[in-house]
Amino acid sequence: MARWINLANLFTFVRxxxxxFVIRAILEGRHGLALAxxxxxxxxxxLDGAAARRLGIQSQAGSYLxxxxxxxxxxxxxxxxxxxxxxxWWLVGIIFGRDIYILAAVGAALWLTRLRSFPPSVWGKVxxxxxxxxxxxxxxxxxxxxxxxxxxxxxxLWPCTAFTVWSGIHYTWRGIQxxxxx
Numbered sequence: 060m061a062r063w064i065n066l067a068n069l070f071t072f073v074r075x076x077x078x079x080f081v082i083r084a085i086l087e088g089r090h091g092l093a094l095a096x097x098x099x100x101x102x103x104x105x106l107d108g109a110a111a112r113r114l115g116i117q118s119q120a121g122s123y124l125x126x127x128x129x130x131x132x133x134x135x136x137x138x139x140x141x142x143x144x145x146x147x148w149w150l151v152g153i154i155f156g157r158d159i160y161i162l163a164a165v166g167a168a169l170w171l172t173r174l175r176s177f178p179p180s181v182w183g184k185v186x187x188x189x190x191x192x193x194x195x196x197x198x199x200x201x202x203x204x205x206x207x208x209x210x211x212x213x214x215x216l217w218p219c220t221a222f223t224v225w226s227g228i229h230y231t232w233r234g235i236q237x238x239x240x241x
Contacts (some may be wrong), residue, residue, distance in 0.1 A: 068107070085136065098231050137150065157227040183230060
């Protein structure tokens, strides 16, 4: 059996499979289902990392697939929320802009240097966590329709924006250091 076929990557694959179902539920206004599917996908994210570490089954494929699955899920959720007029388009622009910028920078580094390893930064992980919390806030807001949840989800826009922008700046700084070191 190929080394990339393992329990951790199976959880990542399940997360990828859930993405279109989460998006569809948001677009159809089935907020309870969207929240349940999103939380299920989030659980697979925790399980894939735990399985990889505990069972010692980290793989190169997993190190590529996991962040792709995370980005597909978060980007898809924010895009669907914006299309449904439940989240502002400017936030989607910032999230997509940062991700496209990072992908372009990595592509340039791969093309122009010998650098082949681009590990996530602590600020990238914090940004992902805050984006997840923001998405959950918006999904919960649409399920519960409580004023407090509405206020909290609206307030999450600013930390989400700040951490997304800051992580992009930090990745730039770190990328420059990595390129200079090679």
